[in-house]
Amino acid sequence: MYSQIAFPPSHYADRTARTDISKSFPPSIIEDTQLHQLVVFAPNAEIYAQGEPTSSLYQVEFGTVRIYRLLADGRRQITAFHVAGEFFGFEADDAHHFFAEAVDRCGIRICQRPLDKGLASELLPIALDALVRAQKHLLVIGRQCAGERVAAFLIDMMERQGDMRHVELAMSRTDIADYLGLTIETVSRAFTKFRERGYIRLKSARTIDIVDVDALRILCA
Amino acid sequence: MYSQIAFPPSHYADRTARTDISKSFPPSIIEDTQLHQLVVFAPNAEIYAQGEPTSSLYQVEFGTVRIYRLLADGRRQITAFHVAGEFFGFEADDAHHFFAEAVDRCGIRICQRPLDKGLASELLPIALDALVRAQKHLLVIGRQCAGERVAAFLIDMMERQGDMRHVELAMSRTDIADYLGLTIETVSRAFTKFRERGYIRLKSARTIDIVDVDALRILCA
DNA sequence: CGCATCTTTGATAAGTCTCAATAATCGTGG
DNA sequence: CCACGATTATTGAGACTTATCAAAGATGCG
Incomplete structure (x- = not known):
């Protein structure tokens, strides 16, 4: 009897493995003040990794960023692309839940502002917008x-x-x-x-x- | 030549149509103060509809809520279930982007607090948590x-x-x-x-x- | 107890994935 | 500027997973 229900495939690692960034250059810091850094990342360079401590808020100056998660066998889901002007990388607790990488050469403004009430009220609409985007994307992928x-x-x-x-x-x-x-x-x-x-x-x-x-x-x- | 790429199916409306709530009872208001209402919804009752103006923040007191979106042909994607203690229904702009319905009989605390900086800093971690949940769900559905x-x-x-x-x-x-x-x-x-x-x-x-x-x-x- | 609804099961169809090969593009160095 | 190799993209054939259609079985409510 064939049950029609599949179980996990043996492996996918060859097809959707995490980008090998061994060839990319280290990011170069262009500007540096107390609260702001403008950092340029080479294509496929890692901006942050899942599990790393969260320290900052990131804004794309130019280029495109991908946010993604991995399964143990290497299957990858990109949850969002971010382009110039958009914010990303803020998290509820002290560790990143996702990976962020540069798609092409891109400039990222990294901001170290402390999370006070003023910042929270600025961030909330951005977070809610990201939430709506993610939930709309669920409909696309699911249905x-x-x-x-x-x-x-x-x-x-x-x-x-x-x-x-x-x-x-x-x-x-x-x-x-x-x-x-x-x-x-x-x-x-x-x-x-x-x-x-x-x-x-x-x-x-x-x-x-x-x-x-x-x-x-x-x-x- | 068969291209292997499918285009939208003719219709799905029979299978995943929006719940018919014509038989459900109107919600009953249990408590009512300036800022709070506790409202009880019958199974499958609508809590709010996509496009309705946002007025409130909702918290589940008991029961389970489903949040979903529809395609024009009736295909439905539930983006989240919410159980006792959880918040939902806050949006970035002035219209709901989703539908919310009671799964079973449930009590919802509807809160009319103005969105000031204090509320924003309370809401931000909740919104970020919802964002992480949605993005993790993308991996489940996508991969x-x-x-x-x-x-x-x-x-x-x-x-x-x-x-x-x-x-x-x-x-x-x-x-x-x-x-x-x-x-x-x-x-x-x-x-x-x-x-x-x-x-x-x-x-x-x-x-x-x-x-x-x-x-x-x-x-x- | 009976009917409507929900769930399970089966057979078949459809859509996407996998594997394989070819084609196009990009970057590098001669 | 062209040649070469490496990477990326396209195309094809067949396998596999899930959807669809159909029917039977279970559950719950009045």
């Missing part, structure tokens, strides 16, 4: 099929870049797959399908012209 | 298979009920499925598998004895 997920991702990136006719993706197909709970092959096939249907044009794998925004919007409901 | 998801759900419910040998589930298989991004059939088969393997005993569909916690823990990594 939408591959094509819908990729469409939702493209729409989101377009809106964050403020241009509904063109998108520049900082991240690889692997990052997109780990953000959407898919494999790189499935993500790639969705892009191909969009191209075949005339929704997008791929100037290169990461440089995309949007031909039919409405089609993408309808797709992700 | 774990059916058996792992159900195991993770059981472990979570056990820990929240403070008893590692027994769980009482307030919610139906439909709710569990919509929380885990599965179908009720798949959830049911996972329970059956756990029973066959001797991990759990089902006294009824919602009354569960845990025989082998470690097996469940290992399963969800």
Whole structure:
């Protein structure tokens, strides 16, 4: 009798292992005052690791950051990408619950302000916004099929870049797959399908012209 | 040529439609002061709807609450369950982004405190905790298979009920499925598998004895 | 006790993953 | 500037997991 219920796959480590940062340069500190540092990270450099003590609030100056968690066997879920202007890295207790890495070369403002009531009231709307984003992403991952997920991702990136006719993706197909709970092959096939249907044009794998925004919007409901 | 990429299914409305609350009783107000109301909701009663103006902070006194979002075709994703003591319903802007419903009969303390700096510093850790929970759930839904998801759900419910040998589930298989991004059939088969393997005993569909916690823990990594 | 609802089980279909190979791109050094 | 190797992306075929459809069984409420 075949029960139809699968149990954990043997391993995934080859496909979604944590980025090897051995080749990346150490971050360089550009500015340094009592409360602020502007630090530049090379592509794939680690900003902080899960379990590290929380010390700071981070703000993206330029570039893109990925926040993720891992399973013991190497399966990875990227929970968020952050772009210029956005905050991340604040936690309720004294240890980071996630990893943060630079996707491309990026500048991060690291802020050491003590968590007083003033900061709390500034942080609360940011935290609530992050919560809404995460919960909306749960709907995408939990209830939408591959094509819908990729469409939702493209729409989101377009809106964050403020241009509904063109998108520049900082991240690889692997990052997109780990953000959407898919494999790189499935993500790639969705892009191909969009191209075949005339929704997008791929100037290169990461440089995309949007031909039919409405089609993408309808797709992700 | 078959592209391997699926597009949205025709409809799901029959399976995961929003709960029909036409039969439920109006909520009854038990206590009422300037800042506090204790309101009792019947099973499946709506606490607030997506789009409604936010007015309050909610705390569960007893019972279980589900928070969810819908797609246009009725697909539903439950983003969180809340049990006694937990807060929910605070939002960054002036409209609710989600629906909240009573799973079983439950008492909700509705609080009208103005959002000042004092409240913000109380709320921030709660919001951050909710954010961490949502992001951890993203990993479960995005990267774990059916058996792992159900195991993770059981472990979570056990820990929240403070008893590692027994769980009482307030919610139906439909709710569990919509929380885990599965179908009720798949959830049911996972329970059956756990029973066959001797991990759990089902006294009824919602009354569960845990025989082998470690097996469940290992399963969800 | 009976009916509606919820849950389980089975058979089949559909969607995504896996494995494999090819193609394109990027960075580096000649 | 081109050649080369390494990385990244695309495409194809087949396997596997979960969804769908259908029906039977259990549970709970009036």
